[in-house]
Amino acid sequence: MSPVSNSTPALRLRNLRKTYKDVVAVDGMDLEVRRGECFGLLGPNGAGKTTTIEICEGLTAADAGEVELLGMRWETDEKALRQKLGIQLQETQLSDKLTVNETVRLFASFFHQGPSVHEVIAQAQLTEKRNARVGGLSGGQKQRLALGCALVGDPELLFLDEPTTGLDPQARRQLWDLIEEFKAGGRTILLTTHYMDEAERLCDRVAIMDHGRVIALATPRELIASIGIEHIVEFSVSGSAFDAGALHVIEGVRGVRHDNGSVQLQVTELHRAVPAVLEELTRSGVMLTELRTHSATLEDVFVTLTGRRLRDE
Amino acid sequence: MSRRDNPLIQLTLVRFREFLREPEALFWVFVFPLVLAAGLGIAFRNRPPDVVKIGAVGAPLTKSLAAEKLLDVTQYSLPEGEQALRTGKIALLAESSPQGQIAYHYDETNPDGRTARMLADSAVQRAAGRADPVASSDRLVREPGSRYIDFLIPGLLGMNLMGSGIWGLVFTIADARRKKLMKRLVATPMPRSYYLLSFLLSRLGFLVVEVFVLAGFGVFFFHVPMRGSWVGLFLLCIVGSVSFSGIGLLIASRVRTIEAASGLTNLVMMPMWVVSGVFFSASRFPDSVQPIIKALPLTALIDGLRAYMLQGEPLAHLAVEMAILCGWLAVCFTLALKIFRWR
Secondary structure, rough: OOOOOOOOOOOOEEEEEEEEOOEEEEEEEEEOOOOOOOOEOOOOOOHHHHHHHHHOOOOOOOOEEEEEEEEEEEHHHHHHHHHHHEEEEOOOOOOOOOOOHHHHHHHOOOOOOOHHHHHHHHHHOHHHOOEEEHOOOOOOHHHHHHHHHHHHHOEEEEEEEEOOOOOOHHHHHHHHHHHHHHHHOOOEEEEEOOOOOHHHHHHOEEEEOOOOOOEEEEEEHOOOOOOOOOOOEEEEEEEEOOOHHHHHHHHOOOEHHHEEOEEEEEEOHHHHHHHHHHHHHHHHHHHHEEEEEEOOOHHHHHHHOOOOOOOOO | OOOOOHHHHHHHHHHHHHHOOOOHHHHHHHHHHHHHHHHHHHOOOOOOOOEEEEEEHHHHHHHHHHOOEEEEEEOOOHHHHHHHHHHHOEEEEEEEOOOEEEEEEEEOOHHHHHHHHHHHHHHHHHOOOOOOOOOOOOOOOOOOOOOOOHHHHHHHHHHHHHHHHHHHHHHHHHHHOOOOHHHHOOOOOOHHHHHHHHHHHHHHHHHHHHOOOHHHHHHHHHHOOOOOOOHHHHHHHHHHHHHHHHHHHHOOOOOOOOHHHHHHHHHHHHHHHHHHOOOOHHHHHHHHHHHHHHOOOOHHHHHHHHHHHHHOOOHHHHHHHHHHHEEEEEEHHHHHHHHHOOO
16 A cells, blocks of 8 residues: 555545436536545435445445545455544444443444544543443434544544434534534545535535536535525515516516515625515515525525425425 | 454454343343243153052952052942942952952053052962062163153253344344444444354353353253263354354344344244254154254254263264254355345
8 A cells, every 4th residue: 555645635536326226326426525624415315415425435336436535445445444434324323232432442443543432432522421321322422422433543534424414403513513623633524414504514615416416516605605696585475466576676686486475585685685675565565474584505505506495394 | 542452352242241231132041941941840840650549348458459559549348439439539449259259340441440450460469479480670760861851951952052043143133234233333444254253252152151051950950960071061052052153144144124033033943943852852753854854953953962961972973963063054154144234
């Protein structure tokens, strides 16, 4: 194994393809993750995020394409690679009967190097729970333990597949802190998520995936800027039929979506658009029942690119 | 940096911990066989030989019949005696006529009656001074080794080794697969052979306890003979247990759910519980199926255990049984490794 310079990317995918029976899960992915960055794969369920990350993790074989991690390949360097990767799978249930300490100790025993069991448990903020059975931990604690198990080998590249799915807001923020701490050590992270706020907070760059392809790739800020919309105005009206088409002509309104009495406007200048919209509503004689504005997010980027929401609620 | 633990030891410890923290498993592996052995041992314990109740009319006749230990004689008047015979209180009524002839009243279709007739007549004749032309004596065989409990303990031991060998492995692997824990382990640098080896090592650990508890229980409480050495017994049990682990691994090689695992396991184990001679001798089945029964791993193990414990056959004489067990191991293990699903 030749020494790998830090200029090689942490991860490089070329024309990756994977088909399950009649479903194309990954449809020609090209991707490059730089060393030291936190890279996010953002997309709705079924976009191919998990398949992509599991191919990278060497758990699923691709039908075609190339995977290069830290300058190495699964076919030739599996043993060395396994030592350098930290992996957290989407739905692993660790053994309920073992304690936190026993679980971390088991995982640590597989790696040649890495922090001590004690340090990993402290890092996962589970020191008080170290002698508790895994079965008795809360969802957030279990997820932190799973993250701890991914960190026992002091990985150069960390894979996180939907690390905070199903957690309450507080537990999510706790986990984000841990991930940021790891990131601060200069290591590379590839994470998948369908939470736009998670991607915006953690990721240096984001690839938006849909139907097995990358449909946009940039920093979260660039992506949001790319759709040319700064704000979203949402309102609901009651009463007589309302012609949303009239709103198009208002200055600063870039797009109008109208369904079931709820209207969504994509707007560049909030301070001009909102008064104009209110004026238009007054003129039409409809009752405003709800009004909300927010700055554009990755969610809006996804909606703009695909016409669909990230999560079908 | 701290020195790392040995992964094989850690995996084996996990096997022990997971098992010991499952109270139900502990019950089925260690307590249940003991309860079964104790229950059956008491139910089928050896009683003293049956004594046949008979009646006799007249004091002298009663006295001469009482000399026979296997007869319990009561003196009756004739009508009372006939009444007792009709109601089944006695199996035979002996009556002597004034001329000194003896008449036996009994039902010749009743085995007790026929036995009583022979015993009573021989007692009467001997009391009257009959000399037997051929001298005979009795050598009673009732030593440990031929009782039901002696037969049962090796059978239960074999059954237990099969159950814990197959079920322990199948359940844990199916569960790890269902929880995606196996996939998670495979994503680490864990050597896969260590994962499988950890099952083998933990089995060997539990086996010592299982064999000692069950065989020890039989030997100390029921005085089941142990004509071979304990070391040899463990050796035999290890071969059997490893063989069942191979079968377990094959069953577990692809199952994804506990339901499928338990169905397959029962399909494999149930027939052997019935035909392999756990509770009664396998030779009761027709000759035509005997070759098949003999080739089953549980039959081989139980036959081996009985021969070793009860008859004191040296291990070398159990080569056929050992070969059958090793054969099952080789075939199942090879096949299991080929088709094993590591996720």
